[in-house]
Amino acid sequence: MVYNFSAAKLLNTLLPVSCGLCNASTNSHLPLCLPCRDELPAIGNACRSCAMPMTATGSCGSCQRKHPSCDDVHALLLYQEPVNFLVQQFKFNRKLEYSRLFSEIMAEKMDSLDQRPDVLIPVPLHSSRLRSRGYNQAWELARHLSTITGIPSSHKICQRIKKTPLQTGLKASERRRNLKQAFAIKQDINGLHLCIVDDVMTTGSTLEAIASVLKSAGAARVTGMVVARVVL
Ligand SMILES: [Zn+2]
Ligand SMILES: [Zn+2]
Structure with missing residues (x-):
């Protein structure tokens, strides 16, 4: 037997x-x-460029007018009860076991994508915030997602070189200003398809800032994958 x-x-x-x-x-x-x-409240049909729920397929009007640097963005859940509670436990209360759950949900989505990314990268934390929190929740997600999907992950490609204030409560324009020149690419990514992994997407300004530097550094394609999206 x-x-x-x-x-x-x-x-x-x-x-x-x-x-x-x-x-x-x-x-x-x-x-x-x-x-x-x-x-859990799933995001059903959504804009392929910013993951905002909508009934039509393709990109929303806002993304058609100004195309984001990410080629496609996927959010799995709506950031509302009880997802906000679970994410906060994961992010601020060291409930790292939630990364397994969230990365399993992400892996199901990853399986359905037309183009499989070459590398998964977490939204980086500044080293001082990493020291005080003790872990980067986006890296916890990326590395578990990597284990499940077999797609390599790296936290060394993109680094946060400028400490930015917490984005909570800020308007989109203020977020964009904060994030200007906050990220740097530290390895050769020419021609690669990268997938940025994060826990929550609010306005999309963080994904946009990272995707923009990835594209400038030669990335062929950038996908965003987040657990939950705030729908304002
Ligand atoms: Zn239960
Ligand atoms: Zn959109």
Whole structure:
């Protein structure tokens, strides 16, 4: 008889956890039970350039007028209850187990893309913020997504060279001004298709700033992949 224990099955056996929303056993290593996961508010049809929900296909009017530097952007969930709670737990409360859940959801989306990226890169944190938080939530997502999909990931390609204030509560124009020259490309990416990974997309100014420097450095294509999108 052949016993086929996958790493995931072994984890399930070793680490039964309770659901972060309803407290029921998840019967897996993931921090949400299946019924709660199925009820997460998914973003259905959305603009391919900025992930804003819309009924038509293609790009929204705003992206048609001024095409963003990202070639395509995918957001999986709406940033509303209970997703905002889960993301905040993940980002500010060291609940790193949520990166497994979110990256599994991202991996399903990645499977459906027409063009598979060459490399996954996280939105970088400035070194001082990385020191105070202890981890970069975007890197946690990118590296788990890399494990699931087999697409290489790197946190060395794009670095944040300017410390920017937290973007929360700022208008789009203020965000753009803050992010000017905040990022630098440190490796040769000529001709590559890169996928920027992040937890939350608010106005899209961070993705735009990074995609813009990636394109200037020779990237052939830039995709954005985020867990949740704020819909204003
Ligand atoms: Zn549950
Ligand atoms: Zn759009």
